[in-house]
Amino acid sequence: xxxxxxxVVNLIVEGPGAEFTLYAVLNDNGSTxxxxxxxxxxxxxxxDYTNNIISKDIKPIPFALSTEVTNSMMCSSGSTSPNGSxxxxxLVEGTEITANYEFFWFNGTSVDSTPDFTGxxxxxxxxxxxxxxxxxxxxxxxxxTMQVTIVDNIITMDAGITVMGNSNxxxxxxxxxxxxxxxxxxxxxxxxxxEGNTIGGGxxxxxxxxxxxxxxxxxxxxxxxxxxxxxxxxxxxVPDETINPDATIADAGIDIExxxxxxxxxxxxxxxxxxxxxxxxxxxxxxxxxxxxxNDNNETAIFNITDLSVSGDYIVRWTITDDENSCxxxxxxxxxTYEVTPKAGIFNATxxxxxxxxxxxxxxxxxxxxxxxxxxxxxxxxENNNGQVPNLEEATGIVDFSxxxxxxxxxxxxxxxxxxxxxxxxxxxxxxxxxxxQTISFDPPTILYQDQFPFTLxxxxxxNLPVQFEVTSGSAIIxxxxxxxxxxxxxxxxxxxxxxxxxxxxxxxxxxxxxxxxDLSANIMRPDDSPLQEGLxxxxxxxxxxxxxxxxxxxxxxxxDIRTGEYILQIIPLGANTSDVSPTYYTNAYxxxxxxxxxxxxxxxxNMLMKIKVVTPDEIGSGQINGKVVKSEGPSNxxxxxxxxxxxxxxxxxxxxxxxxxxxLRTAVTDDLGSFSMxxxxxxxxxxxxxxxxxxxxxxxxxxxxxxxxxxVDLVIYINAEGVVDxxxxxxxxxxxxxxxxxxxxxxxxxxxxxxxxxxxxxxVAILSVTGSIVKTVILSPQVNQQIDLSELxxxxxxxxxxxxxxxxxxxxxx
Numbered sequence: 001x002x003x004x005x006x007x008v009v010n011l012i013v014e015g016p017g018a019e020f021t022l023y024a025v026l027n028d029n030g031s032t033x034x035x036x037x038x039x040x041x042x043x044x045x046x047x048d049y050t051n052n053i054i055s056k057d058i059k060p061i062p063f064a065l066s067t068e069v070t071n072s073m074m075c076s077s078g079s080t081s082p083n084g085s086x087x088x089x090x091l092v093e094g095t096e097i098t099a100n101y102e103f104f105w106f107n108g109t110s111v112d113s114t115p116d117f118t119g120x121x122x123x124x125x126x127x128x129x130x131x132x133x134x135x136x137x138x139x140x141x142x143x144x145t146m147q148v149t150i151v152d153n154i155i156t157m158d159a160g161i162t163v164m165g166n167s168n169x170x171x172x173x174x175x176x177x178x179x180x181x182x183x184x185x186x187x188x189x190x191x192x193x194x195e196g197n198t199i200g201g202g203x204x205x206x207x208x209x210x211x212x213x214x215x216x217x218x219x220x221x222x223x224x225x226x227x228x229x230x231x232x233x234x235x236x237x238v239p240d241e242t243i244n245p246d247a248t249i250a251d252a253g254i255d256i257e258x259x260x261x262x263x264x265x266x267x268x269x270x271x272x273x274x275x276x277x278x279x280x281x282x283x284x285x286x287x288x289x290x291x292x293x294x295n296d297n298n299e300t301a302i303f304n305i306t307d308l309s310v311s312g313d314y315i316v317r318w319t320i321t322d323d324e325n326s327c328x329x330x331x332x333x334x335x336x337t338y339e340v341t342p343k344a345g346i347f348n349a350t351x352x353x354x355x356x357x358x359x360x361x362x363x364x365x366x367x368x369x370x371x372x373x374x375x376x377x378x379x380x381x382x383e384n385n386n387g388q389v390p391n392l393e394e395a396t397g398i399v400d401f402s403x404x405x406x407x408x409x410x411x412x413x414x415x416x417x418x419x420x421x422x423x424x425x426x427x428x429x430x431x432x433x434x435x436x437x438q439t440i441s442f443d444p445p446t447i448l449y450q451d452q453f454p455f456t457l458x459x460x461x462x463x464n465l466p467v468q469f470e471v472t473s474g475s476a477i478i479x480x481x482x483x484x485x486x487x488x489x490x491x492x493x494x495x496x497x498x499x500x501x502x503x504x505x506x507x508x509x510x511x512x513x514x515x516x517x518x519d520l521s522a523n524i525m526r527p528d529d530s531p532l533q534e535g536l537x538x539x540x541x542x543x544x545x546x547x548x549x550x551x552x553x554x555x556x557x558x559x560x561d562i563r564t565g566e567y568i569l570q571i572i573p574l575g576a577n578t579s580d581v582s583p584t585y586y587t588n589a590y591x592x593x594x595x596x597x598x599x600x601x602x603x604x605x606x607n608m609l610m611k612i613k614v615v616t617p618d619e620i621g622s623g624q625i626n627g628k629v630v631k632s633e634g635p636s637n638x639x640x641x642x643x644x645x646x647x648x649x650x651x652x653x654x655x656x657x658x659x660x661x662x663x664x665l666r667t668a669v670t671d672d673l674g675s676f677s678m679x680x681x682x683x684x685x686x687x688x689x690x691x692x693x694x695x696x697x698x699x700x701x702x703x704x705x706x707x708x709x710x711x712x713v714d715l716v717i718y719i720n721a722e723g724v725v726d727x728x729x730x731x732x733x734x735x736x737x738x739x740x741x742x743x744x745x746x747x748x749x750x751x752x753x754x755x756x757x758x759x760x761x762x763x764x765v766a767i768l769s770v771t772g773s774i775v776k777t778v779i780l781s782p783q784v785n786q787q788i789d790l791s792e793l794x795x796x797x798x799x800x801x802x803x804x805x806x807x808x809x810x811x812x813x814x815x
Contacts, residue, residue: 065134065143066091069150072126075230076156082126084150088134089120090143101134101143109147127152157181157232159223165241166216169322174214174238178221192222197235216240245274247320247330255335259421263336267301267318276301277319281333284312311339311417339422342374342415356433358501360390360401364411367428374415380427381410390432406434435499438463440508442495449563450517454482459495463503470494472509488516488564515564520598522557522606524571526581531555532610534575536651539567540693542597549651568595568693571610572651572669582613582667583653583691590655590664592693619665621682624712624811625656625704626770626797629674629690632720648674649719652690659685659703690717690724699723712811714770714797744800748813751791758782764803767812770796790814 065088072084088103089096098120105117109129122130127150134143159180166174180189186209193211195202197218205211211219220235249267256263270276278301301318319331355362364377376394390404392411399411409432414425442459458481459467469478474491477484483493491514496507520539524532537557538549547567548559551574569586585595586608598604629649654676656666665686668676690700700723704713718726743756759782767776767790778788780802790798790812799809 060141062142062144063090063136065089065132065146066096067132067146067148069148071151071153073228074152074154075225075228076154077231080155080228080230082124082152084125084127084152085121085123086125086130086132086148086150087121088132088146090134100137102137103132103134106131111145125150155225155228155230157223157225157230159221159232159234161221161234161236163236163238165239166214167241169242169244172213172215174216175210175212176214176219176221176236176238177210178223178234179209180223180232188226190224190226194220194222196220199233214238216242244330245271245320245322247276247318247332249316249318249332249334255337257337257339257419257421259339259341259417259419263338264302265316265318265334265336267332269301270320273323275321275323277321279317279319280314281317282313282315284310284314309340313337337419339417339419341422341424342417343424352429352431354431354433355401357401357435361398362401362430364397364399364413364428368413368426375413376415378412378414379409380412381408383408401432401434404432404434407432435502435504438465438497438499438503438506440467440495440497440506442467442493442508442510444493444510444512446511447513447515448485449515450485450488451561451563453484454479455485457481457483457493457495459508461497461506463497465497465500465503467495467497470496474512474514476514483512485514488514490514516601517561517563518600519603520559520562520567520569520600520606521604522569522586522608524552524555524557525607525609527610527612529609532571532573532581533577534573536572536574538570538572538651540570540592542566542568543694545694562600564601567598567600568592569598569606569608570595570653570693571608572653573610580613582611582664583669584608584611591691591697593697595693613667615665615680619682620680623679623681623683625666625678625681625688626712626714627654627676627688627717628715629654629670629676629717629719632718632725648672650674652692654678655689655691656681656704657687657689659687688715688717690719692719695723702727704729712799712809744810744812747811748815749790750815751789753788753790753812755780755786755788758786761804766801766803767793768799768801768809770798 067086067088070085072082074080074082086105089098090101091097101120103118103120104111104115105119105122106112107116107128107130109131111131111133122132129147129149131145131147133145135141157180159178162177162179164173164175166172176193178191179186189209191207191209192199192204193206193208194200194204195217197220199220199222201220205214205219211221216238218235218237220233223232223234225231246268249265256265267276314336315333316336317331317333377392377397377399378394379389379392382389388403388405390409391400391402393399397413409430410427411430412425412427414423416423439462440459441461442457444455444457448455457469457478459469461467469481469483470493471478471483472492472494475485475487475489476491476493477486478493483491485491491512492509493512494507494509496505497503499505522537524535524537526532532555534551534553535557536549536551537559539547539559539562541547542565548562550557550559552558557571570583570592571586572583573581582590584590585592586598586606587596588609588611589595590611598606629652631647631649648670650670650672652670652674654668654670655664656668656678657664666678666681668678670676686704688702688704689697691697692700700719702715702717702724704715713729716728717724718728745754745756747753758780760780762779762781765778765780765788766774767778767788769775775793775798776790780786788800793814795814798812798814800812801809
């Protein structure tokens with residue numbers, strides 16, 4: 001047995017029949033035997049015990065297994081569940097043994113750890129292959145693995161139905177009989193006959209293979225095989241073989257729709273042994289309607305429906321019955337749809353009215369006698385309206401004349417029934433007097449600037465009624481008639497008059513382009529890149545008009561709120577330390593026609609470098625020019641000066657140029673009185689050019705002959721909108737080479753002028769004004785600190801001219 005130890009060379013092992021392992025061990029005192037083997041404590045002294053154990057797995061031979069199958073019997077209709085079976089057993093000396101074994105069945109050809117069925121008999125099998133093996137319950141040894149095949153045996157059923165039609169309307173005589181599989185005994189099957197095309201859907205009428213006494217129609221039979229339970233369903237139709245009379249209404253199938261109270265229908269007449277009948281089988285609300293029947297000589301059947309009074313459907317039937325067979329009858333039907341024509345109603349007033357705007361909106365239904373009965377209104381005619389007609393709500397009858405012009409308008413009230421023929425209408429004519437139109441006169445400027453607010457709006461109406469204003473778009477608001485801009489934009493302003501009981505509302509819209517205002521700032525630098533500490537800045541329009549001017553310090557210049565446009569910028573240096581700096585136009589130009597144009601459409605910051613004033617040694621002499629620029633009488637230009645005529649014009653740049661106008665020798669700026677002065681001028685011929693933006697230089701240029709005898713020139717220049725219109729020149733002659741034999745001081749003087757160093761003969765000295773007139777004479781004698789009193793003279797420039805010797809003059813300034 002298992003675990004038993006024997007010491008033999010040839011060994012017979014009697015095991016349980018299951019798999020086991022057989023060990024052969026060379027004893028080494030039991031120290032290397034595997035559990036559960038134990039050996040006697042003996043030794044073979046001469047043996048090597050290194051590999052003293054061998055083993056072998058012993059597998060018993062499987063026992064034979066027998067099987068038997070029963071194939072599945074299946075109905076051709078597929079209504080039978082699988083019913084095949086297979087059994088397995090061990091055949092020992094001709095005896096089938098199953099009790100000592102466990103049987104394991106598997107669907108298919110393979111074996112796994114989970115059987116699909118256990119037991120000797122496996123039932124309910126469909127077609128396919130099944131695998132089985134058995135295990136001995138006592139010793140655990142297995143059998144052979146066997147496979148069996150189940151086949152579906154299909155049982156087919158075929159049935160045929162013999163049909164006999166029904167030819168009797170009174171006593172039906174139709175018949176159906178069925179045979180199965182070409183005449184198998186009828187008792188092999190059961191039968192259930194039903195009315196209709198389904199089993200159980202209608203009344204069961206027979207349990208035999210024959211069903212008789214059948215009216216025409218569809219029937220169905222259920223046939224069941226008593227031995228197999230297989231079933232078959234067949235259906236058949238019993239035809240109607242009766243002969244019925246013909247009942248036909250003329251135009252049958254085309255129902256009648258009418259609004260006429262009398263309707264006549266015509267049908268075929270009943271024949272021999274037949275009876276014809278007219279009937280109304282349905283009418284509105286069950287109302288009985290008179291009917292007259294006329295069978296005209298057995299050729300036509302005429303039916304008159306008279307005095308219809310209620311709208312609705314009338315179903316009329318014509319029936320013909322076979323007098324020999326009371327069930328043999330036919331009929332034809334037609335539907336007469338009748339509608340009582342509705343009435344539009346009677347007007348309460350004359351169907352011609354006069355209305356004015358005060359009557360709008362007007363309810364047309366108020367003209368009807370009675371309540372609204374579902375009709376609609378339409379504008380059917382308009383006269384003298386110029387396309388401006390009333391607005392009509394057709395369903396409500398409300399007509400709005402507010403947009404209509406004076407004229408005649410025809411309105412039609414129409415009521416319609418369900419039928420096309422059921423229509424009635426009434427007409428009313430309305431003569432309407434409309435409000436008068438008025439117009440608005442409104443012509444604001446098309447362009448304004450943002451700083452031109454508040455801007456007063458002006459508009460008038462043809463009715464002389466006050467006009468109101470409204471901003472419909474753009475960045476602006478209205479206060480009364482004042483337009484206030486909040487930003488640059490396209491502003492649309494509406495001028496309107498609301499109208500009244502006799503006048504229409506009127507409006508007109510105008511678009512004003514509002515241009516913005518922006519800041520212009522500049523850093524004004526001297527030629528050495530240091531800030532110009534003091535200066536006067538002027539902005540000119542391109543046309544020449546001065547737009548704005550202001551003084552600045554520290555080189556920082558800012559103009560606020562300058563309108564969008566194109567400008568030129570002029571800088572005039574002021575104060576001390578400016579003798580080396582010339583008036584300059586942006587960017588670095590002497591004359592306005594050379595200036596850069598500044599296009600201002602947003603805030604702008606500039607850097608500007610002043611032009612340097614340079615006088616070379618050969619451009620220095622002893623001459624002087626004193627001048628004044630005066631605004632002339634007559635046409636004036638506000639862009640030049642805001643002063644009155646004959647007043648001096650300040651802040652104008654005056655250039656002294658050579659006779660060819662190629663080189664600038666001196667630059668001066670007129671003071672508050674319009675005066676200017678240029679000194680240390682060498683002899684020569686010159687041009688004086690007054691630079692005024694908007695003027696051509698030729699209109700402001702003056703030819704000025706100047707030689708060594710013209711030591712000092714006084715002139716007055718008159719300017720208007722045309723340029724220089726007149727020049728008064730007073731030349732004070734002198735000798736550049738003569739010496740005065742005395743000194744004068746102080747010069748300038750407030751009144752007393754002292755003369756020192758004169759040693760010549762006594763002589764008369766004339767005191768001249770800048771115009772050359774003698775304002776005073778004094779006697780000059782050789783004495784110390786001689787005085788000349790000028791206190792009574794006005795402030796200005798005067799000249800001392802001795803009466804003897806070479807002609808000469810000495811300039812004196814009286815403060």
